[in-house]
Amino acid sequence: MSNSNPVSCRRVPQLLRHGAMLLMCFLATAAISPVLAESKAVVRNASLTLGAGQDVYELDATVDFTLPEDARKGIEAGLTLRVVYEIELARVRGYWPDATIAELEQSYELSYHALSQRYLLRNLNTGEQQDFGSLPAALAQLGDVRGLPVIDADLVKDESRYEVYLRAVVDLSTTPTALQWLLFWTDDWSTTSEWFKWPLRP
Numbered sequence: 001m002s003n004s005n006p007v008s009c010r011r012v013p014q015l016l017r018h019g020a021m022l023l024m025c026f027l028a029t030a031a032i033s034p035v036l037a038e039s040k041a042v043v044r045n046a047s048l049t050l051g052a053g054q055d056v057y058e059l060d061a062t063v064d065f066t067l068p069e070d071a072r073k074g075i076e077a078g079l080t081l082r083v084v085y086e087i088e089l090a091r092v093r094g095y096w097p098d099a100t101i102a103e104l105e106q107s108y109e110l111s112y113h114a115l116s117q118r119y120l121l122r123n124l125n126t127g128e129q130q131d132f133g134s135l136p137a138a139l140a141q142l143g144d145v146r147g148l149p150v151i152d153a154d155l156v157k158d159e160s161r162y163e164v165y166l167r168a169v170v171d172l173s174t175t176p177t178a179l180q181w182l183l184f185w186t187d188d189w190s191t192t193s194e195w196f197k198w199p200l201r202p
């Protein structure tokens with residue numbers, strides 16, 4: 001006489017199938033993630049010089065942005081690309097930690113307007129907005145920083161040494177409520193550039 005339970009025997013293959021499906025989904029996600037995590041932001045060059053009035057130091061910089069194809073499709077589907085330029089000015093103090101003199105954030109949002117089929121680039125600090133016919137053109141403008149006021153010249157003393165730091169923070173995780181289902185992927189699209197550092201000589 002057998003003590004086997006027919007119902008339990010039937011459940012074992014079902015559990016194995018469900019387990020196999022979950023494992024396949026996990027492996028597929030792990031395989032896809034490295035491909036999606038290709039967003040890049042690289043500061044190519046940057047400088048801080050006195051403006052025409054000689055009373056404010058202004059930033060000029062070139063930043064390259066690279067987005068994977070899925071991120072580009074996400075923008076067309078309604079996601080908003082947010083870029084924040086973080087700028088720091090520090091006074092070099094030798095054996096002591098450098099003293100931060102000024103910190104500044106310049107924020108932008110890039111979105112796609114489906115009705116006009118134009119890409120909208122908005123400066124969140126000033127409210128100024130531009131539109132472009134292609135995403136590469138909008139990204140090129142976003143990475144071309146010119147004449148951005150950073151600090152009053154009076155705060156920079158001739159007898160001191162300074163260093164300037166710049167980096168770009170890219171975020172695609174903010175979505176409208178209707179697009180919350182895309183949040184799973186947007187974490188892989190966010191990125192932060194390395195700090196770009198250079199000396200400032202008054």
